[in-house]
Amino acid sequence: MTEVLTAGAPLVGLFVTCLVDLIRPSIGFAAIKLLEDAGARVEVPLAQTCCGQPAFNSGDRADAQAIARQVVDVFEGFDYVVAPSGSCAGMLKLHYPKLLADDPAYAERAKALAEKSFELTRFLVDVLYVEGVDATYAARVAYHESCSSLRETGSSWAARRLLQSIRGIDLVELPDSEACCGFGGTFSVKYSGISSAIGEAKARTIAATEASCVVSCDLGCLMQIAGKLSRDGKKVQARHIAELLANMIEAAPIGGERIQP
Amino acid sequence: MSGSQANRKKVLESIRTTLGANAPDKWREANVRHRLVTHPSGTIPARSLGNREAGLALFSGMLASQGAEVTRVRDPEGVVKAIAAYLAKHELPSELRLSEEPVLVTLPWLLAPKLTQTYGEPSASDAIGLSRAIAGVAETGTLFLVSGAGNPTSLNFLPETHIVMVDEGDVVGCYEEAWGRLRALYGEGTLPRTVNWISGPSRTADIEQTIISGAHGPKRLFVVILDERSP
């Protein structure tokens, strides 16, 4: 892997996210490509595991705080922290400062981290001034706006802007695009019947657009959606937005049949 | 201490304790007094701030879109003729129950000899009620009606058809202006027993979200705006 060092290039710490790490590393590599193409230097600290959402959303404040401190420690030295995920970026940006507000050793540092933490597409457009990507995807693509990228990281405009720059893309909006897909992290297994029913509604909406591909900023949503589409026998492929933007579409789609090398 | 006094004490003390307000606090009290006395308005929607004609047009338009029929007439004769015409058009009875508002009582009823008038509290069999609105609010096509001597509130609800007369000069832009007029009439911090805001005929959507008129209140609302300004 060649590194292009530009004088003054911002140093970005990639927050891989646990789902990308475990389920689909190709998203992480796509993110690195996009960031480097846009002129950033990217490093991936090894001492990262998770943003702590599972603990935070389960009411386990103590563990959420412990993980948050770890993240603050690990990512302190970077100019920016970028995650290919609205929910993880949202965790760092919105929830860490509140989680660590009463900890004098971490309160200010958490605020500082929050200010320099971004979801990937928002970062590319608003900080690195990327106006378009060098990619081709000549097909109908439905954009699923994850709740966190909509409400926590404000990535609506950036994500769509970048998608629209893909050559050949036929980008379609989903009816009631602000509706949740039902993933919700641990909710998807704790209340699986309800989560599944919500996902069913979203899967139907996607299939009805006759898109051949659905993209989103969040892998969790895509796992839910792909899992539902697949169980329903629908042919729609699911990919992370980074994969399309980075023109890295050779791998099998999420939950799709493996392509033998 | 009586049961009710004990209850009162319990609730208020619980509130004060939770708020940490057990000691008298002149700043808290001043805050409350100030708001009550100055009753500041919030943001008034721009649509309420138009000129007179715009206001009347908005008032009529909103009421019409909310299921009422609206007409504007130039004189008391016009009021009577409009009412007669409305009742004939909809094949409604000609027996009217009116509130005892002088402006209604003194209408030139002789111009419509087929109509009969009775006054005061309606009975269950009265089909047509006629009241006067003390104000109209353009913002949402809302009529202000008040209870009083000769103004039975039940007249606004029991008859199947409700006719309301309002003077053009009483149609204001926003609710706050109407409250200002009521304060001038009744005094600060005082209201009559009932102030009805009425913005259309009675309706319900409880059954399969289908809108049906005449769920308990009037099925029809007819608004006559009396505009006596020179032509």
Place this chain on the structure above:
Amino acid sequence: MTTLGSDFKANAAKALADAELQRALLNVKRGFVQKRVDAKARLPEFDTLRDEARAIKLHTLSHLDLYLDYFERKVADSGGQVHFAPTAADAREIILKLCRDADAKLVTKGKSMVSEEIGLNACLEEAGIEAVETDLGEYIAQMRNEAPSHLIAPIIHLNKETIAEDFRRSHEGLAADRTLGSAADLVAEARAVLRQKFLAADVGITGANLLIAETGSSVVVTNEGNADLTQTLPKMHIVIASIEKLVPTLEDACTILRLLARSATGQEITTYTTFATGPRREGDADGPSAYHVVLLDNGRSEMLGGSFNDMLSCIRCGACLNHCPVYATIGGHAYGSLYVGPMGAVLTPALVGIDHARDLPNASSLCGRCEDVCPVRIPLPSMLRAWRERDFARDNPKFREKTALKLWAYAAKRPRLYHALSGAAVKLLALLAGRSGKLSWLPFAGAWTRNRDLPAPEGETFHQLYAKRTQE
């Protein structure tokens, strides 16, 4: 409060399998959501008014004792009487005594969630007083001995055929050949039957959407006009309202009224908005000769100034229900609580304790749409999390979930251990999935795989692959 059984998951499963209910719930999703969008588009000042409404509510709550005191005096000035009720039992006792003093045989009721919270109807019936709901939806729910399933659309879960059957069963004077095929027929039938009740009632009991301190007034909004007939015709009008319904002034009421109908049904304003102040005055043509306001606490005073203070700002519009993906799939009854949807998930544990309602705040994807649409900007997702924290800290939450989480957190705080374990796990899962790239079944993962396929991992973790690549 009427609870419908505490097995949330079983109730939810039943609701998901109920085809009729699912069809009816589509009305909620399609109808109300678009109507609010349209109403907001017609009022450019909408979001500014939300900020102002929030400020009004929070100001009132932080001065609630003073405003309640002033309200009481103004009610007395206009000839009415205020009664404080610390608990539901106190409220029932007060209202029962008032009805007995009025020698009431028949009571008509305007829609009031608080009256259901205190179990008023059952109390009156036991005392031999007939209590008739007059809001059409509540009337039908009462007929079916059911709780309402939505804050403002009580029978959204029923179709008209079911209602027609209910009428035939309950309306004694109903001729067998009378058609009840359309919604209009049903409304006409209900109108005729309830008209008799309105006229015969001794006491009318309403709730209040707002109470106004400045004038000592209660405010009720309806589209039907039933609350007006309820509060005007009988000789006594009783208002039952919870303490947080209070706002300071007529202007403050206007700000909130500009948001209420728009947030609830997308209407600019409800057909009827009625301000009641005291009993009839001397010389009035009609009206009740007695006016009583019963102010219910029932746990609300304890919420003030704490983590759930802002929940008391709620104006009961139902927008959060209409936009909630969980409500949209399971409907109101599955919550097993009077207050449902996101606002119910926050309020119910505050009123009955988290140990009796733990599923409510947990059964949420935390999508945040509720907070987006709340007219008074209540931070509902934060409060749901706050309840989860309290639930987690209890001695007896679900043992398996807590253990699993603790194990996971142990690893997550130790990156090297975590990477080693996860590396092994994803390799295994990828092997199991084989070429298909997905798993339709996995031991211990039934919760996911029952209704969905599980996309398989690529086989190595990002950190493993990154380490390899950076060595090249």
